[in-house]
Amino acid sequence: YIKVLFNGRGRxxxxxxxxxxxxxxxxxxxxxxxxxxxEKIAQAKEELRKKGLLDANGEIPVITIDLDDxxxxxxxxxxxxxxxxxxxxxxxxxxMDWPTLQERVHTKKSQMYMMGWHSDYYDAENFLQLFYSPNxxxxxxxxxxxxxxxxxxxxxxxxxxxxxxxxxxYSKMAMMICEDCPVLPLTEPLTLVLLH
Numbered sequence: 001y002i003k004v005l006f007n008g009r010g011r012x013x014x015x016x017x018x019x020x021x022x023x024x025x026x027x028x029x030x031x032x033x034x035x036x037x038x039e040k041i042a043q044a045k046e047e048l049r050k051k052g053l054l055d056a057n058g059e060i061p062v063i064t065i066d067l068d069d070x071x072x073x074x075x076x077x078x079x080x081x082x083x084x085x086x087x088x089x090x091x092x093x094x095x096m097d098w099p100t101l102q103e104r105v106h107t108k109k110s111q112m113y114m115m116g117w118h119s120d121y122y123d124a125e126n127f128l129q130l131f132y133s134p135n136x137x138x139x140x141x142x143x144x145x146x147x148x149x150x151x152x153x154x155x156x157x158x159x160x161x162x163x164x165x166x167x168x169x170y171s172k173m174a175m176m177i178c179e180d181c182p183v184l185p186l187t188e189p190l191t192l193v194l195l196h
Contacts, residue, residue: 001083002187005075009192013185016127016177022162023124023170027178030185037087062090066104066113069095076114105142115142116189124170128154131177143182150176 002010011019014026041060048054048061055061065080067073077093084091091112096104104110119126132154135141153173160166177183 001079005072005079006187006189010187010189013188015174016131016183016185017124017170017174018119018127018188021119021122021124021127022167023128023174025171025174025178027175029178029181034086041087041089060089062092064092064094064111066094066096066101066110068098068101073114106139108144113142124167124174125154125158128157128170128173128177131173131182145177145180145182147176147180 002008002012012030014030015024017024045054045060049058053061063084065077067077074093074095077095081091081093101110101113101115105113105115117127117130129135130140131143131145131147131150132141133146133148133151136144136146150173153169153176157166157169157173160169
């Protein structure tokens with residue numbers, strides 16, 4: 001993904017907290033393992049079969065992904081389709097302008113979508129706020145993640161001074177996100193800017 005679409009500019013995200021932030025803890029699942037991926041898809045297919053949710057051909061229904069209609073997003077859609085095909089999952093990209101994409105995400109109409117986040121300040125809390133359940137209605141928790149234990153820890157760390165204890169709690173919260181998987185972090189992009 002990084003090599004093909006971004007000419008190598010960036011690094012693979014292995015945690016919701018970026019690698020150069022206090023609290024970064026690499027998750028155990030950020031790896032390319034086709035055998036395991038196919039096993040998980042077979043497991044999901046069986047669960048869907050038991051619930052009568054497979055399509056008319058007995059396959060996992062097509063997953064719709066909403067993307068903005070920029071040139072890069074079109075390349076991402078093509079690349080994603082190729083990658084999902086490898087594990088037997090069909091995706092259908094829906095391209096739309098940015099305001100429409102935002103509206104669909106905020107009104108919970110997207111099945112799957114792709115967006116990014118950059119920190120407003122240099123602290124892991126800036127990323128962890130995206131999973132604090134009161135922020136669902138505030139418009140920053142677009143994954144609609146809700147976990148009472150995570151929320152309690154977030155309230156605690158949000159008033160703590162910088163300390164090893166707070167960093168340890170950041171790491172614990174990051175691992176909770178990794179385990180519950182409300183989002184799939186893809187990259188920590190590198191942007192080059194030339195100023196004159």
